[in-house]
Amino acid sequence: MNKAAAVDLVEGFSLEMTGKDVPGLQEAASVIPQGTKINVTFLGNEDLDMRVAASKAVRDLGFVPVPHISARRLASQDQLEEFLGRLQEVGATERVFAVGGDPAEPEGPYPDSLSLIQTGLLQKYGVKEVSIAGYPEGHPDIAEDVLWRHLDEKALSLAQQGLDSVILTQFAFDTDPVTAWIKEVRARGIDTQIRVGTPGPAGIKRLISFARRFGVGANAMIVKKYGFSLTNLMGTAGPDRFVSDLSELLAQDAASGPVKLHFYTFGGLLATSQWARDYLSAQS
Numbered sequence: 001m002n003k004a005a006a007v008d009l010v011e012g013f014s015l016e017m018t019g020k021d022v023p024g025l026q027e028a029a030s031v032i033p034q035g036t037k038i039n040v041t042f043l044g045n046e047d048l049d050m051r052v053a054a055s056k057a058v059r060d061l062g063f064v065p066v067p068h069i070s071a072r073r074l075a076s077q078d079q080l081e082e083f084l085g086r087l088q089e090v091g092a093t094e095r096v097f098a099v100g101g102d103p104a105e106p107e108g109p110y111p112d113s114l115s116l117i118q119t120g121l122l123q124k125y126g127v128k129e130v131s132i133a134g135y136p137e138g139h140p141d142i143a144e145d146v147l148w149r150h151l152d153e154k155a156l157s158l159a160q161q162g163l164d165s166v167i168l169t170q171f172a173f174d175t176d177p178v179t180a181w182i183k184e185v186r187a188r189g190i191d192t193q194i195r196v197g198t199p200g201p202a203g204i205k206r207l208i209s210f211a212r213r214f215g216v217g218a219n220a221m222i223v224k225k226y227g228f229s230l231t232n233l234m235g236t237a238g239p240d241r242f243v244s245d246l247s248e249l250l251a252q253d254a255a256s257g258p259v260k261l262h263f264y265t266f267g268g269l270l271a272t273s274q275w276a277r278d279y280l281s282a283q284s
Helices: 004-010 020-026 048-060 078-091 113-118 145-161 175-187 204-213 220-226 240-251 267-284
Strands: 014-017 037-040 064-070 093-097 130-133 166-169 193-199 258-265
Touching: 004 240, 004 258, 004 267, 014 020, 014 267, 020 048, 020 267, 037 048, 048 064, 048 078, 064 078, 093 113, 113 130, 113 145, 130 145, 145 166, 166 175, 166 258, 175 193, 175 240, 193 240
Parallel strands: 014 037, 014 258, 037 064, 064 093, 093 130, 130 166, 166 193, 193 258
Antiparallel strands: none
């Protein structure tokens, strides 16, 4: 195992929370390194006040808020500007994550994150860096050629607007599609930082149910490779093997460019942050 590569991959990780996770963030705050990027979701069962309060809590605790903006959930330009304005009031607009979102039909004028980025409104509210989504295993509802075209167009549009960018991927259990996808991103001339989505430690049943919901490969071969067994669904699993294997593969490819981890905290912010702390400690 390449311990230096493992440390390089895990250090500077980012986390994800929902608007309802503020108590969990407060509980985990002492374990999370100051300055850590923490993404705040834009879910249908959350409202404006909840999203803004969560972003403010992230900042108040010494972390860097990365609020999500879900294009298809926005009913109007006014709603977008209200959200950005409220975020700006609490100092939470420097970094955002522009994502299409779940609704089958857009609720307003933005059918995808590209249309959101192309409004030119983000800079007006102080945005400097925009995260965009990547799908190493594809998307259940979007054709692969469309995913690649949109990634190219979003990266180009952000560069033309003078905005920094980060590619944040869906979570994965298998290093093979992740490394192949990273190679393709770099081959297309996109050299921005990639954050590989990684499930934090959680119950195996829960991890598999999330994987199936998001179209992530979760067959027996893949989950065994990840490090847990379908015959023991009552246990928990952490990403140790995935992270160690991924760091080794990235270290062997000088063209892979800057890659970090983004943790989806299905098992909670505290458990994930403790896992990262303990994993890094084990490499020293």
